[in-house]
Amino acid sequence: MLPAGTDELVGAYSGWDDRVAAILSKAKGDILSFALYHRRRDPVWVDGRVALVGDACHAMLPYQAQGASQAMEDAAVLAEELGGATDDVIDIALRRYVDRRAKHAGMVQDASLQNKAFYHYPDGPQQQARDELLRQGFDGESDVSYHWLWSGTPLNDPDLGAYEYRFAR
Numbered sequence: 001m002l003p004a005g006t007d008e009l010v011g012a013y014s015g016w017d018d019r020v021a022a023i024l025s026k027a028k029g030d031i032l033s034f035a036l037y038h039r040r041r042d043p044v045w046v047d048g049r050v051a052l053v054g055d056a057c058h059a060m061l062p063y064q065a066q067g068a069s070q071a072m073e074d075a076a077v078l079a080e081e082l083g084g085a086t087d088d089v090i091d092i093a094l095r096r097y098v099d100r101r102a103k104h105a106g107m108v109q110d111a112s113l114q115n116k117a118f119y120h121y122p123d124g125p126q127q128q129a130r131d132e133l134l135r136q137g138f139d140g141e142s143d144v145s146y147h148w149l150w151s152g153t154p155l156n157d158p159d160l161g162a163y164e165y166r167f168a169r
Contacts, residue, residue, distance in 0.1 A: 062112070073105075107149075
């Protein structure tokens with residue numbers, strides 16, 4: 001992050017509606033400027049008995065508005081897996097946590113990256129087609145529907161739910 005002045009903030013939105021510049025010009029106090037970066041899916045979520053959650057293992061662009069909720073889902077699944085684990089099966093619990101969360105969180109990362117392009121079409125035919133889709137109540141942004149994201153819960157999944165640790169020994 002770098003400090004920025006009001007003039008720099010307003011200048012970053014030149015060519016936008018004049019009302020945007022008017023609002024931004026009223027900024028007071030410290031302004032910080034920072035870049036957004038895409039991060040690849042991270043294959044390492046666990047090292048020994050240290051597990052990562054949230055941005056530490058699946059940082060994502062903000063174009064799906066899911067970063068915080070994915071971190072909370074990670075924490076809930078990790079708690080569910082560790083909740084019934086004894087010391088001798090913690091390694092299994094951590095592996096199951098990754099198995100239950102990595103694919104889904106990676107899909108959200110990918111959808112966020114796709115939406116970056118979707119939200120930044122230059123004025124023209126693609127932008128007009130996107131705007132029309134949104135006016136009609138389009139149920140997704142990228143070519144990825146929201147259904148997979150908002151249906152179900154990461155907890156107690158019948159296929160991937162908390163492991164019966166008593167059988168792991």
